[in-house]
Amino acid sequence: MIKAMPVSNPSPPTTSAAASACWKRELAEAVRDPIELCRLLDLDQTLAGPAAVAGSSFPLLVPRGFIARMKPGDPTDPLLLQVLPRVEECEEIVGFSADPLAEQQARRAGGLIQKYAGRALLLLTGGCAVNCRYCFRREFPYAASGATPAGLQAALRELAADPSIHEVILSGGDPLLFDDRQLDQLVVALGAIPHVRRLRIHSRLPVVLPSRVTEDLTALLAASRLAVSLVIHANHAAELDSTVAEGLARLTAGVPLRFNQAVLLRGVNDDAAVLAALSERLIDLGVAPYYLHLLDPVRGAAAFAVSEARGRELLDQLRRRLPGYAVPRLARELPGEPSKVWIA
Numbered sequence: 001m002i003k004a005m006p007v008s009n010p011s012p013p014t015t016s017a018a019a020s021a022c023w024k025r026e027l028a029e030a031v032r033d034p035i036e037l038c039r040l041l042d043l044d045q046t047l048a049g050p051a052a053v054a055g056s057s058f059p060l061l062v063p064r065g066f067i068a069r070m071k072p073g074d075p076t077d078p079l080l081l082q083v084l085p086r087v088e089e090c091e092e093i094v095g096f097s098a099d100p101l102a103e104q105q106a107r108r109a110g111g112l113i114q115k116y117a118g119r120a121l122l123l124l125t126g127g128c129a130v131n132c133r134y135c136f137r138r139e140f141p142y143a144a145s146g147a148t149p150a151g152l153q154a155a156l157r158e159l160a161a162d163p164s165i166h167e168v169i170l171s172g173g174d175p176l177l178f179d180d181r182q183l184d185q186l187v188v189a190l191g192a193i194p195h196v197r198r199l200r201i202h203s204r205l206p207v208v209l210p211s212r213v214t215e216d217l218t219a220l221l222a223a224s225r226l227a228v229s230l231v232i233h234a235n236h237a238a239e240l241d242s243t244v245a246e247g248l249a250r251l252t253a254g255v256p257l258r259f260n261q262a263v264l265l266r267g268v269n270d271d272a273a274v275l276a277a278l279s280e281r282l283i284d285l286g287v288a289p290y291y292l293h294l295l296d297p298v299r300g301a302a303a304f305a306v307s308e309a310r311g312r313e314l315l316d317q318l319r320r321r322l323p324g325y326a327v328p329r330l331a332r333e334l335p336g337e338p339s340k341v342w343i344a
């Protein structure tokens with residue numbers, strides 16, 4: 001029987017409290033208004049109107065530190081394209097749906113989703129620090145799917161009762177939106193389940209909000225008996241500036257295994273030189289390129305789609321440019337399959 005996670009008490013003011021306040025303030029100050037984003041980047045304000053309409057159900061959200069990595073005056077900047085709502089999002093395209101991976105059918109208790117043997121996803125929150133326009137969970141009903149405090153307790157009970165699950169994957173939304181105290185309680189609770197041996201964290205925060213990588217985060221992960229790995233999410237080398245490098249360096253002691261997953265996105269990274277630069281930058285930062293996903297056909301994201309044939313061509317070109325360990329797997333997820341499908 002697993003104990004319920006305790007309720008957090010306020011922390012005394014310390015250096016770690018200051019670090020926590022820093023990332024929370026940066027998150028609160030993230031840009032949500034297309035007019036402001038256009039002004040900050042010296043872009044034509046006529047882009048803002050369609051962005052406001054297209055973003056009415058899945059709004060613009062982007063931290064200022066991520067905006068600082070974009071090229072002013074360039075409406076085709078690959079980082080901007082990932083976050084600025086476009087009018088094409090409103091078009092209904094055959095084959096693009098609200099739940100392209102049929103995740104609702106894979107739900108277990110609370111925020112627990114199991115698609116593959118031996119491992120399960122634990123959804124902690126629907127919140128993110130950035131709203132990526134191609135996100136396959138952009139219409140995911142998080143609250144109704146158990147990504148709530150009560151849902152978390154139900155998920156922990158379910159995990160404790162199922163000895164076949166050896167790896168828990170924290171997902172969302174972004175699980176690093178849980179603060180260090182909440183995460184510490186969760187990691188301790190997972191560590192108390194004897195058959196859970198590994199913890200994987202999927203997060204875009206080390207890239208888009210690197211101040212989230214606090215010393216306390218590293219310490220709490222290093223203290224766990226679980227083998228911890230981190231999968232970050234970057235699609236272009238320009239996302240990986242010195243602030244990201246510093247955050248990843250802070251994390252080294254707590255998370256020796258770091259991987260990246262990217263999505264192959266038209267106009268962003270569908271080019272061999274761009275993908276090679278991403279892989280080389282990741283390797284320099286101690287992160288293994290892991291997956292290059294074909295776009296999941298979620299409603300609103302069709303403008304980013306790249307064909308499987310083009311993906312194969314790009315992988316072939318990457319193999320000619322890079323050592324094998326720097327070439328990601330080209331993969332796609334298909335509902336009902338027992339694993340991701342490796343394409344190249």
Ligand code: SF4
Pocket residue numbers: 127128129130131132135136137138172173174204233
């Ligand atoms: S950070 Fe991840 S979960 Fe959040 S919007 Fe982007 S792709 Fe989706």
